[in-house]
Amino acid sequence: MAAPETTASNAPEISVSELSNSIKRAIEDRFGYVRVRGEISGYRGPHSSGHAYFSLKDAGARLDAVVWRTAFVRMKVKPEEGLEVVAVGRLTTFPGKSSYQIVVEQLEPAGVGALMALLEARRKKLADEGLFDAARKRKVPFLPRVVGVVTSPTGAVIRDILHRLADRFPVRVVVWPVRVQGDTSAAEVAAAIDGFNALGPNGPAPRPDVLIVARGGGSLEDLMGFNEEAAVRAVARSAIPVIAAVGHETDWTLIDHAADLRAPTPTAAAEFAVPVRSDLLASVAELDARRRGAARRLGERRRADLRALSRALPGGEALVAGPRQRLDRAGAALAARLRGAVDARALKLAGLARGLARHSPRAHLAGLTERVRGVAGRLRRLGPALIERPRREAEAAARGLVRERSHLARRRAERAGDLQNLGARLGRAFADALAARRARVAASWQLAGAVSYRAVLARGFALVRDEAGEALRSAAETREGQRLRIEFADGSIPAIAGAGSGDAASRPVLAAPPRPKRARGGAGEGQGSLF
Incomplete structure (x- = not known):
């Protein structure tokens, strides 16, 4: 098969990494910092590492984007799926995928x-x-003792609130200073609300009865700190009623929906928090006057009723005439009944006296004396017979005890002999x-000495071990320069394996030291095996 034709070229050969780095430098030099407008796509929240990955797209293209963790925590506007934004950052490439991306450092909404x-x-x-929900909103206390204010300590808002509170009803005010604008505004407002709720009722700082979260007017971007979820959730979970007073009357933020009461301005929030002291004093004075008038009219009515009732009552003589007559009749009847009762008691007492005479102590004592004399005579006649019989019974019992004691002595001597015989048999x-x-232990010890590896060493053999103390069974297990330990019957010596230790022909032979003579069955032959 013919070799493929090669076309000569003057272009130098470069590696893939060199080409990728060249493209990376070219793009970063040309597009150092850019502002890109697009819609966020593919955003699934921050990665476990804290970085965020998504894409910016429009009708004709798509651009990968990444937000590093340090920049993500500082962003005022966080990425959200489908949000149109202006991303500010630098363009770079990712050589691992042959793609380019924008490293976003700041996000801005693309318009209001x-x-x-x-x-x-x-x-x-x-x-x-x-x-x-309206069901979870609580009523603001009518007359709070302590008012907590969450706002900037340097603005005009706090001065307006303090001035309005002093005019209406002076109360104790606790201010928690926060930033009302910027990246950390929402976190500081949430921390302030949670901090007021964490105060104890008897702590060094008083626990407010109502909270005012206030800020002056501003643009929608300036009020974004009060639209963050952290601030809204802090207002919603507050155990202390919250009055929201952010911006002017036409400004609405999300904490206005979560607060228990929304005030159009910070001054109005102070008016909602406390009543007017002069109005309260006037109301109290009016109620006190009405109370005194009602008490006076009630007393006059009760006196008129008492006079009418007293005129309807009968006179004193007429009231006591009947009871006085009944008392006279009862007195006469009582005297007659008393005389009859005294006579009846006298007759009953005479009968009792006669009965007592028959049962007098002297008569009873005379009868007992006669009975005692009769018993004494009987005892004098029966005394000798009662003493002689127990004496004979005691003598018979003593003779029986003597016979039983001699029998027990004979049995004890017989038992002693039996015990001596048993002791002699047990000793043998x-x-x-x-x-x-x-004999069995001596035989076992001789057998253990016969199979012990120390008996093998005593016959002129040696045991080679490595640095870990493991036994080496072949030359192939050694390497050049390896530290060894050779054990003989009378001790061990260190050694180092020479070159070609794996070859039996080239391995040096270490002569064993002369074996000292020792008595057979000495202390050096311990029990054990060769391996």
Whole structure:
């Protein structure tokens, strides 16, 4: 087969990497920083590394884009699928895929329409989560003791709020300073709301009863910090009622929907937070006057009723005439009944006296004395018989105990002889068993010495080990310069393998040292195997 024809060319040969690097330098030099307008496509959120990858497209082309993690955390406008933006960054290539891409450092909405669409999509998402439901909004306390304000400490807003609060109802105000514009505005507002909620009721800083989140007017871009999800979610989860006062009356932000109350201006927020003190004092004075008048009229009415009731009551003599007559009759009846009761008690007492005479202690004591005399006579007659019988029984029991003791002594002597015979037999059996066990141990020790590798070493052989102490069974397992350890019967020496250690013809022979004479069965022959 003919060789393919080669066409001579003066173009130098370059590698793929050189060509890719040349294209990369050309593109980066020509397009250092660019502003590209397009629609975000293929965005699935930040990668696990923190970087974000997506594409910018329009009607005729598509451009890969990447946002590094450090730039992503600083972005005011985050990438969202379908959002039309202006991306600011530098154009570069990715040699691994032979593609080019833009490294985005900043994102801007492509006009107010796109920003409004972004806010509408975000509003719908948060509304679907229930953050704007009217059922979760709480009533602002009528007369708070402490008012917390989240705003910039250097603007006119805080001065207007403090001035309005001082005019209406002076209360304690705690200000949490934040930035109301910029990349960190939303995070600082969220941290301030969470910080107020974290205050304890008896801590060094008082816990506010109501919060005011305020800012002056501005453009839609200036108010973007109050449209971020972080700020909206912080307002929604606040346990303290929140009054939102961002911008002018025509300005609306997402925290206005999540707040418990929306004020058109910061001054109006101060008016919503506290009532007018003078109006309260006037209302209290009016209520106190009405209370005093009602009490006076009630007292007059009660006195008139009492006078009418007193005129309807009968006189004192008429009231006590009937009870006085009933008392006289009851007194006469009581005297007659008392005399009859006394006579009946006297008769009953005379009968009881006669019964007591029959059961007097003297008569009872005389009867007991006679009974004691009779018992004493019986005891004098029966005494000798009662003592003699127990004495005979005790003597018979003593004779039985003596016979039982002699029987127990004979049994104890017989048991002692039996125990001596058993001890002698046990000693002889133990000596025989011990001799048999010693013979078996001696035989086993002789067998272990016969199979021990140390017996092989004693016959003039040597055992070669490597650096790890493993036994080497062939020359092929060694390498040149390898450190070895050769073990003889009386010890071990270090060695180094020479060149061509794997070849038996070229391997040097190490002579074993002379073997010292030692008695057969010495302490050097331990039990074990060769490997």
